[in-house]
Amino acid sequence: MSAVSVSDSGVRPILADAVELARRALLELEPSGVGTHLGVSAEDDDNAATHRFEATLPGYRGWQWAVVVAAPPGADHPTVSESALLPGPDALIAPDFVPWDQRVRPGDLAPGDLLAPLPGDPRLAPGYTATGDPEVDDVAYQVGLGRTQVLSLEGREEAAQRWYTEFGPDTEMAKAAPSTCGRCGFYLPLSGALRAAFGVCGNAMGADGHVVHTEYGCGAHSDVTVPAGAGSPLYEAYDDAAFDVVQVDSQRGSKAGSSEGTAVVTDAAVAEVGAQASEQQPATSASESESGGTASESDVTTATVEQITDTDTATEADAQSEPGSSTQN
DSSP states (O other), X not given: OOBOOTTSTTSOHHHHTOHHHHHHHHHHHOTTSEEEEEEEEEOSSTTEEEEEEEEOOTTOTTEEEEEEEEXXXXXXXXXXXXXXXXXXXXXXXXXXXXXXXXXXXXXXXXXXXXXXXXXXXXXXXXXXXXXXXXHXXXXXXXXTOOOSEEEOXXXXXXXXXXXXXXXXXXXXXXXXXXXXXXXXXXXXXXOGGGTTTEEEEOOTTTTBTSEEETTOOOTTOTTOOOOSSOSSOOOOOOOTTSOEEEEEOOSSOOOTTOOXXXXXXXXXXXXXXXXXXHHHSOXXXXXXXXXXXXXOHHHHHHHHHHHHHHHHHHHHHHHHSOTTOOOOO
């Protein structure tokens, strides 16, 4: 069906002008579900055309009403042939129907479900037929011939391609592995024609229970060894509360532009005693001031340490003296 506009010569005027006739036919079917006129398209011959209207029914967004009108040559008015509700380009419709046997995918089979192979499944081939002789049939069963159907060549190739794609040498896991499954102690080779290329992984930390290619590999290989070394290096503990940094002002006039000294002591009490020692230090004589003499920062620090020592000695003596006794300085 080729779509043309109303003004095109592909649609006869008597058919293109039948918009109201087509609308009345729809309103008889659905009085409240007909929207605006969307256009007209010609049918295969010149005697019929289809008018399309917007469908305003709830749940049918994007659908369209289609009304076919007809007029034979020489007719003075058209008639309605048929009408239908059809999906438009933006309509929400159900997906295409898929037969049930094609809808079932790997992993859909649940406990208790039965899924028979298709008649003439190319993946299967006839197996050994029982002869009725117990000895012959028992030997045939032991060598794997006791099944009515076995994998055909096509079935084996299909399975091998699937396993190779999922657990083969081209996967990212295999490319980063230290070695291959064919050299791993957890590798269990298959029997039969596929033994040379495939086996089952028996490592719970690897591809456990999956059929893997001999050139596949992972980081859980049996030959992987623990890296050498004793772990992280050892460091001595660093306690940032073990000392205090105290600014010590110069006790005598310093030259212009000289920086203040910094003394590092081992306790907050040292800073306090040092400050007391600075306040108790005698004033500098006039002669020293005139000569520009300056006390060094090391002298101040030494005086502070000596003061601390004297204080600690006096404190220890007081602790060892008897109650009620006094110490004279």
